[in-house]
């Protein structure tokens with residue numbers, strides 16, 4: 001189905017809403033657009049669509065608009081909206097599901113630096129079963145392709161200082177059986193989303 005107006009043409013994908021519902025388990029169909037979520041969201045002003053608007057887009061099956069919007073990456077998962085929603089709609093979890101769908105579809109995230117951090121954060125956990133700050137910082141540096149002098153200076157001064165003071169370890173700590181379990185968990189939940 002296509003909706004057309006003077007300013008836009010949007011294509012509805014009727015299977016998309018069902019897929020999001022199945023993958024997230026979030027009952028977004030209960031949303032009646034009261035705007036409580038958006039009014040309490042601390043970062044709504046930085047989003048291209050407000051949280052309530054993303055819910056509406058998902059309900060309408062507007063896949064492209066949802067998976068290419070900045071909102072899903074800007075959401076800080078603070079859960080203020082979830083706590084306030086009269087219909088107990090778990091918006092942060094919905095945003096997480098939409099991250100995974102975006103990556104799985106090979107869509108370039110609108111907020112590339114946030115997405116780079118998202119992937120850089122998850123990668124050491126996936127590989128070693130726990131976080132390693134040095135690895136995460138290096139991976140974020142490479143993924144975000146920010147090779148500016150300012151970033152290099154911060155990385156050099158702060159990073160080396162923290163390593164020499166033993167605040168950050170270079171070699172990742174392994175968690176033995178725990179790492180294998182975490183890897184299995186990633187395989188099960190994030191199939192096809194790790195580029």
Ligand code: SF4
Pocket residue numbers: 030031032033034035036037038051052055084085086087088089
């Ligand atoms: S608070 Fe809940 S019901 Fe209200 S607009 Fe947001 S998601 Fe919809």
Ligand code: SF4
Pocket residue numbers: 037040041042043044051074075076077078079080081082091092
């Ligand atoms: S969880 Fe995300 S959408 Fe909800 S209030 Fe926090 S930042 Fe906003």
